[in-house]
Amino acid sequence: MKKFTITEEYSFDSLIETKITSNHKDYLSWPIVYFLKNKKTKSAYVGETTDVLTRISTHLKSEEKKQLSSVNLILSDLFHKSATLDLESNLIKYISADGQYALQNGNLGISNHQYHEKKVYWDLFKDIWDELRQLGITRHSLDYINNSDLFKYSPYKSLSKEQIKGLKTILNCLLDENAKVSLIHGGAGTGKSILAIFLFKLLKTNLEDFNYADFDEDDEELFLLLKRVKDKFKDLNMALVIPMASFRKTISNVFKNINGLSGKMVIGPSDLAKNNYDLIIVDEGHRLRRRVNLGSYFGTFDTNCEKLGLDKFTASELDWVILQSSKSIIFYDQYQSIKPSDTLKDSFKKLELEPHTRVEKLKTQLRVRGGNNYIKLIHKIFDESLILPSETYKTDDYEFYLFDDLSQMVDRIKKKDKLHGLSRMVAGYAWEWISNKNSEAYDIIIGENQFKWNSVSVDWVNSTNSIDEVGCIHTTQGYDLNYTGVIIGPELDYDFTSRKFIVDKKKYKDKNGKNSIQNEEELLDFIINIYKTILLRGIQGTYIYACNENMRLFLSQFIQSSNSFTKQNSLQISNTPSENSIPFYDLTIAAGSFSELQELENTKYIELDDINSKDDYFACTVTGESMNKIIPNGSICLFKKYTGGSRNGLITLVEGRNVTDIEFGSSYTIKEYSSKKVTDEEGWHHEEITLLPKSNDSSFKPIVLRDEETIDFNVLGIFVRVLK
Known part of the structure; x- marks a missing residue:
């Protein structure tokens, strides 16, 4: 029976x-929970309340809310x-990223607290989403x-305690007449970009x-700080500066898709001299x-320095930021400096020591599911000053594997991409970019494996x-991936005699990344930083060859x-x-129902x-080829028993009198x-169920069940993975 009403x-x-x-x-x-919207302007507002009439009355008095034209209520006895706070937060996060409506909601008070049976209500949310x-x-x-x-970089996020602390530091810095700069240190995956947005x-x-009626203690403190900032500055003239063109x-x-913001607010460093x-x-x-x-940027750099009255030989874009802003907030990670053109660490250290600078650090890993232990491992392996790990890294939370066969790693990444999306191959810059000028040529040749570098530089x-190309540091820095297959190129090796990493400068092909470097130790530091950075892209797993x-x-x-x-493969x-x-069931010999099959003695x-x-x-x-994009013919597959909740978009094992599949049984x-x-009047029921093949053979057609055909129908299990 349906558990909610829209x-x-x-x-x-x-x-x-x-x-x-x-x-x-x-x-x-x-x-x-309620959803206010205007279909014409595509503006909307999500709210929750225990006093719907008072809340609606308040909204009707708001000039901004009065621009909305209709409302749906979401009701449930459960x-x-x-x-409802959790449902409201999830609706805000997902509707804002869906792109259909721009939300008027503020981004404080996005709930992420734990409560009894939270998973049950997550399943309920999925059903509500399907109906929406x-x-x-x-x-x-x-x-x-x-x-x-839109979802990964949405401002509608629940901040960690550490991020909230950093946010308070920033707001206090804005209020402090003696403070000019907030310098926020944080490694890859600690939420710097999310906090900035x-x-x-x-x-x-x-x-x-x-x-603010539902704010917790942290939200209230932030809101009061925010109110003081807004009282002081009114409408701030702001810009978000992102140095990398692709990520920018x-x-x-x-x-562009967030109410109150504009794509023009995101600028490159070269734009700083204009305002x-x-x-x-x-x-x-x-x-x-x-x-x-x-390279070609020398002219712009020199012109901007001259315009700003700076010595082009000693100045950096960091100086432009300080000079062109009354206040600045800078998110920084010294371990992600990857080229000689990057502003020197000493410049940031000098800035940190200035009396007008306030400093905060983000330490908790928020991207990689391996958590801080995985981050520490990567630093221990690649930072020679640290003690090397004493044992092999193993965890159920994160897939981290070393491959001897590159073909197997590529195959694994492609399978992960089919299942989860956003799984990519990334390599160090150890091969020339030939395909940039000759689209028929391959750039990376390793044994029988041939690849091309990224064919686009922006949003690769x-x-x-x-999925069929290989990205580099320049196309992946700043981005999240689900799985990353990392190729450590021939430019980096390990010498067991000296117990040190060694670099072969001739095999490192990024000319702008090495031309001015005379000291190979300096080049090694940059290359190590590159690999550490791309090894911290994968949310669910990282593979290395x-x-x-x-x-x-x-x-x-x-x-x-x-x-x-x-x-x-050897189960x-x-x-x-x-x-x-x-249990391992043979459905091809089943004469009765699945429940009877579970009782068979064999x-x-x-x-x-x-x-x-x-x-x-x-x-x-x-058996069969109807799902061969994901499940090869003859595979033994793991299923989780279906116990309820939304099934839309999931691969399911189903049983039904009207299900006829000549391949399977x-x-x-x-x-x-x-x-x-x-x-x-009798509640909800299925009007139509469609069972979709996922095959490279287009002759397989969906199985469609309508009306009475949907009654005698059971979902037995949800596909988890191929075992063999």
Whole structure:
């Protein structure tokens, strides 16, 4: 039975309170969520309340809210205050990234607290989202949004305690007459970019757009600081400076879709000479340049220095930031400086010691699921001053493997991309970019493997051909990936005699990255920083292939071999269950229902040691080519038993009297699930269920079940992965 109701669309006018009272009197003092919108202007507002009439009355008095024309209420007897706060936050985060509507909401008070049965309400949210898509209020699937730039770099985020502390430092710096610069240190993945974007949106949001009735203690303190800043500066003339052109373009596109922001607010360092600003926020400050190896940029650099009255031989873009702003906030990581043209570390150290500078540090890893332990491992491996790890890194939370076979790593990345998206190959700059001038040529040739460098320089990770290409530091720095396959090129090796990394300058092909460097130790530092940076891109996993044998041997001391997960290809199948086994069903011999199949005496079992709740899983063989984009013919696959919640967009094992799949068996099939629901006086029911093939063979067609055909139909399991 349906657990929630999305009401009809009510006109947002003076009659709405009467309509709500008449139609929903049981929910007048009950926790609910609502969605105000204007379909023409594509502006909207998400809210939650326990007093809907008072909240609606307040909105009707707001000049900005009065521009909205209709409202839907989301009602459920299961709602409580924590649940509606959570639902409101999720709707704000996902609707803002869906791109259909620009939200008027402020970005303080985005809830992320824990409460009883939070997972249950997440499943409920997924069902609500599916219905919002049916109603045309939202467009994209949650999986699609999760991989989108609009979601990853959205200002509608719940900040960590550490980020909140940094934000308070910044706001206090803005209020402090003696403070001019906030210097925020943070390694890759500590949330620097998110905090920069969050802050920009925060300062550009009207105070009335914050729902401060539900603020917690941190939110209240931030709001009071923000109010003081706004009282002091009124409307701040601001810019977000991003040195890297590709990442700058990405964030500019994000700003275009956020209410109150504009893509023009995101600028490059070269634009700084054009205007003075009340506040300049710099993301990736370590990539601000000085007058070294600038190529075609020398002219612009010199002109700007002259315009600003600076000595071009000693000045840097960091000086431009300080000179052109009343206040500046600079996010910086010395370990992501990758070229001689980057502003020297000494310049930032000098700035840090200035009496007008306030300093804060971000330490907690927010990107990589391996957490701080993975970050420490990467630094221990590549920073020779630290003690090397004493054992191989193993965790259930993160896939980190060393490959001996590059082809296997490429294959693994492509499989991950099909399953999760945003999985890419990235390499050190050890090969010439030949394909830039000859599109037929290959740049990277390693054994029988041939690759081209990125065919586009801007937003490569999201480009059409990126899965078949290899990116570099310049196309990935600043970006999040789900999985990264890193090729450590022949320019970097390890010498076991001296116990040091060594660099072959001739094999390093970034001319602007090496031409002015005489000291190979300096070049080595840059190259090490490059690899550390790209090794911290992958959210769910990182794979490594090293071209040099000594480097592979060195890394094998600390990183699991890829062979440790290919052991899945030699599954242990037995006739008796054990503590670490799951049932392995042969659906092709099933004459009865799935429940009867589970009681057969000849059930076999597969040993698995990498899942916790064995009772929640089972395995079966998938035959045929209808899902071969994801599941090869004859694969043994792991499934999680279906216990409820949204199935849309998931690969499911289903059973039904009206399911006929000649490949798999009379009453079973494995397909991607999609459904349409309708609501009548008896509640909701499926109008249509579509089971979609995912095959390279276009002759496979969807299985469509309508009306009564959907009744005798069961989802048995959700596909997890291929075991063999």
